[in-house]
Amino acid sequence: MDTEAPHTQRGHSSPVEGDERPRFAFSRSGRTVGGRPLTWRRAGVLGVVCTVFLLLFSNFVVQPFLIPSRSMEPTLQVGDRVLVNKLAYRFGEQPRRGDVVVFDGTGSFVRERPDGNPVAAVLHGAASALGLAEPSDTDFVKRVVGVGGDDVVCCDAAGRVAVNGVPLEEPYLQPGDAPSAVPFRIVVP
Structure with a gap:
């Protein structure tokens, strides 16, 4: 005598018995975010949140740089993109001879910051922080030859x-x- 109930398979999207709630919500376009239809407002907010996250990430963690000149050839070519680890020297580590670094040359290579349109400067700064534009005129990519006391x-x-x-x-x-x-x-x- 067989006392076991027959085994039935159900897929991941099959509702549990008595649960008639839909598992997914679809808009007319079929696009959803978190189970809710994607609207222009949500898309705009999502775009702003992603942009702010990328700007903060590139400002404090890893920033892409576009190489604008031939000064580091043959190591780096014009148009190359490099990712700069902004945490490398924040926790006690010091630059060593031979390291390739990016630094602000204001006061040494460049006497003072160039004056210009502040709105254009902010937009250019955001674009260069995302690696979409050349770095500012005060950013330099160079190799360390000497360290403190050398x-x-x-x-x-x-x-x-x-x-x-x-x-x-x-x-x-x-x-x-x-x-x-x-x-x-x-x-x-």
Whole structure:
């Protein structure tokens, strides 16, 4: 005598017995968000929320940069995009020789910020924060040659940069390029 009830299969979308509620809500277009029809207002709010999230993320965590010049060739080409880890040096880690870094050159490479239309500056800043436009004129992508306390001299008799009296081998330079057109000696602060 067989006392077991026959096994019936039901799909994931099959309602539980006595549960007549629909599992999914569909709009005329068939698009839903969280079970509710997608409206223009919801789409706009979702777009604004996503944009704000991306701007905050790129401002504090990882920011894309577009390479605008040939100064880092052959390592980086014009038009390359790089992702900059903005958390790399926030928790005690220090830049090391050979690291490629992005920094604001105001006060060193650029004497003062250029004046301009503030609205255009905000829009350009947002576009460059998302990697859609060239970085601002004060952002620079460079390789670290010396760190705090290093004595950096350019150039020795062979045309090389020396750090603490030791000439650098710089295989990343284009053949025939000099590390600097201007002789200098500086102790890195």
